[in-house]
Amino acid sequence: MPSQMESTIELIEDSASVEVVVEAAHAGPPAKCGDPRATHPLFRAWHPIATDHFYTANPAEMKDAISKLGYADEGVTGYIFINQQPSTVPLFRLFHLPQHNHFYTTDAKERDNAIALLGYVDEGIVGYIYPNAECGGLALYRSFNSAGSDHFYTMSESEKNNAQGGGWGFEGITGYVFPF
Numbered sequence: 001m002p003s004q005m006e007s008t009i010e011l012i013e014d015s016a017s018v019e020v021v022v023e024a025a026h027a028g029p030p031a032k033c034g035d036p037r038a039t040h041p042l043f044r045a046w047h048p049i050a051t052d053h054f055y056t057a058n059p060a061e062m063k064d065a066i067s068k069l070g071y072a073d074e075g076v077t078g079y080i081f082i083n084q085q086p087s088t089v090p091l092f093r094l095f096h097l098p099q100h101n102h103f104y105t106t107d108a109k110e111r112d113n114a115i116a117l118l119g120y121v122d123e124g125i126v127g128y129i130y131p132n133a134e135c136g137g138l139a140l141y142r143s144f145n146s147a148g149s150d151h152f153y154t155m156s157e158s159e160k161n162n163a164q165g166g167g168w169g170f171e172g173i174t175g176y177v178f179p180f
Contacts, residue, residue, distance in 0.1 A: 032086050032087050032134075032135070033085070033086055033087055033130075033134070033135035033136070034081055034085025034086055034087070034088060034128075034135070035085070036079070036136065036178050036180075038081060038083075038085070039079035039080055039081055039177075039178050040057045040079060040080060040081070040082050040127065041057065041059075041076040041078075041079055042055055042056070042057050042076065042077045042078050042079065042080045042126070042127065042177065043055065043056055043057070043059070043062040043073075043075070043076060043077070044074040044075060044076070044077045044153075045062060045065050045066060045071035045072060045073055045074055046071060046072050046074050047069070047070055047071045047072070047100070048072065049070065050070075050100040051100070051145070051148035051149065051150045052071075052100050052101055052102055052150055053074075053102065053150055053151065053152050053153065054071055054102050055077060055093070055102065055104060055126060055153060056093075056126060057080055057082055057126055057127045077140070077153060077154060077155060077177075078138070078140060078155045078177035078178060078179055079177060079178040079179070079180060080126070080127035080128060080129050080177050080178075081127055081128040081129070082127050082128075083128065084128050085128060087130060087131075087134070087135055088128035088129060088130055088131075089106045089128065089129065089130070089131050089175065090106065090108075090125040090127075090128055091104055091105075091106055091125065091126045091127050091128065091129050091174070091175065092104065092105050092106070092108070092111045092122070092124070092125060092126070093122075093123040093124060093125070093126045094111060094114050094115065094120035094121060094122055094123060095120060095121050095123050096114075096118065096119055096120045096121070096149070097119075097121070098119065099149035100149070101149045101150055101151060102123075102151065103120060103151050104126065104142075104151065104153060104174060105174065106129065106131060106174060106175045129174070129175035129176060129177050130175055130176040130177075131175055131176070132176060133176050135176070136178070137175070137176030137177050137178055138155055138176060138177065138178070138179055139155065139157075139173045139176060140153055140154070140155055140173065140174045140175050140176065140177050141153065141154050141155070141156075141157070141160040141170065141172075141173060141174070142170075142171045142172055142173070142174045143160060143163050143164065143168035143169060143170050143171060144168060144169055144171050145163075145166075145167045145168045145169070146169070147167055148167070150168075152168050153174060155177065155179055
């Protein structure tokens with residue numbers, strides 16, 4: 001039979017274990033998703049002569065594209081993060097001058113290949129998006145029209161399907177963004 005001192009020590013050890021477990025339970029799981037309230041609009045514009053869709057999260061850049069470069073405002077495609085958040089990846093923007101084509105990807109290897117082998121120029125990071133739907137984002141679809149050398153991105157499945165009827169081939173999901 002343990003002495004009273006041993007029982008007290010066991011009780012203290014048990015209490016310490018309980019306290020650690022309780023503290024761990026209150027700490028919660030590590031944050032793995034960004035706060036969707038911190039997102040910004042991803043603006044979309046279209047240049048009918050150059051047949052180019054342009055996307056940016058920078059309102060001043062969008063204003064210049066419309067007022068100085070001949071793009072038409074097509075509204076907001078979705079909402080993305082301006083700064084890196086948990087579980088997000090960069091959305092890279094590239095441009096091919098001879099084809100006047102903006103291209104967006106989250107795949108660094110695809111970006112590097114487009115620069116090294118296809119004549120694209122790196123224009124930096126537009127923002128950050130999720131690589132999967134685990135954090136609540138919705139698909140950002142990517143399509144390409146080889147006749148007009150244009151990449152087109154949308155969250156709307158019906159818009160994606162209509163584009164396929166107009167010559168754009170569906171290339172997959174670029175990532176996941178927010179619709180609000």
